[in-house]
Amino acid sequence: MDNLTHGLLGWAVGALRRPDVAPDSPERASPTDRAVLVASVLAAELPDLDTLLARGDAVTVALHAHRGLSHSLFFAPVVALAATLIARACFRGARWQPVLLTSLASVLFAHLLPDLWTGWGTRVLLPFSDARLSLDWTVVVDPWVTLPLVIGAGVAWRKRALWRKAVLVGFACSMAYVGARVAVWGALTRRVAQAYPQAEAVRVFPAPLSFSAWRYVARLPGSTLAAGDVTLLGAPREARQVSAPEEALPEDLRDVPTVREALAWARFPVVTVKPVGPDREVHIADLRYHLRGEPTLTFVVRVGPTGAVEDARLERGGSASELLRRWRGEPRAE
Incomplete structure (x- = not known):
């Protein structure tokens, strides 16, 4: 937090x-x-x-x-x-x-x-x-975790005699919200699991500024990942299936500490390797951060011929306007 x-x-x-x-x-x-x-x-x-x-x-x-x-x-x-x-x-x-x-x-x-x-x-x-x-x-x-705490702190500042009650009421409201999210997470996880009975693993992830709409990823047989969205009021909506074989990354790149760290972080990794002159650029995305099935968070590691890291950065899926366009489902700009 x-x-x-x-x-x-x-x-x-x-x-x-x-x-x-x-x-x-x-x-x-x-x-x-x-x-x-x-x-x-x-x-x-x-x-x-x-x-x-x-x-x-x-x-x-x-x-x-x-x-x-x-x-x-x-x-x-x-x-x-x-x-x-x-x-x-x-x-x-x-x-x-x-x-x-x-x-x-x-x-x-x-x-x-x-x-x-x-x-x-x-x-x-x-x-x-x-x-x-x-x-x-x-x-x-998550502003809905923080807001009750802020309001409680504000009341405590203005009404000193009631400071403890104000802080604890704000705390109770914040924890009630988290508890409601836990219940929603459990219900939606079961719903996605029912939609993918063949899945080896299913996970539901929170989406920014949303209580009822969540993202999900299901690991299917054959190194396939299914990504989509699910809400309290509807069935899971699959946006994309991605083939993500674990052997896609060469062993020498796996041994690079920075690459290894990014792979350890990614629970549903989508990995690509691109040649950049004499170097190789490793893109490690995690589908738990996706928008309509497209990753929005990717670690990019540029590895030189000797195995040294020449550059490493975090890409967040483009500019705010690009993310908004993708959220609306508009086609990619050429």
Whole structure:
């Protein structure tokens, strides 16, 4: 998820703890109360500091450097401890236990879980497994997850005596929306599976700014991928079938670390290799990001004759006008 959502979720996790001093009390909040809230927000934001340390080409940074060890269950206590130390340094006299426990809950439920429920996914099992896991419930930036949290924060700012109730109501509305998406995801997954009884695997993915319309990919026998759209009110509509044999990529290109990283990310890869002078350009798209069956997100890696990466970039399917034209189903411009 985006950093605004992470921070607001962290604040809500901190507000779940009953404060030592009631919000409507004329007394000032205790050091522990203030430290809990500050530490919860910090713990929800600190894992994304890995973006400041990222090094390498565009593909490696996007897929490997970010959402690395700082986003793992193994490292969560370290993040919580760092947030606790900072908060206690700001508020002397704050008690260790409530601040540390709330910080740990914030790392888990305000950062790792929201990243896990997006379509992009995260590697929560590092360093024991490099697998990128995803629940595919929302896109990375979903305004309907964030908006109730923002409204709750706004009410809390204007009505200080009701701040905790406002934050928790916004949090409850946001989580109810996520819960509804989980139910829709399950129902549509079953519907697509029924439409493709021969499929080896079926997956439904969120579409931007949409609650009822989702994308799907079905892996069919013979290394064929079927991509389309499905809504709450209709049957799956297939847009395209693609032949995607795993052996399409030469072994020497598979051994290039940047290419290997992109292949590990792509759950339904469509791979093409194009000669560019003496170099070869590897295009690795993933059909889970498609618009009417055409990939909208592709990692492009240019490999030189010696196997060195000459260039690596992420292509997002064209300009905004091009994506709009494809969404309308208009023919390609020649």
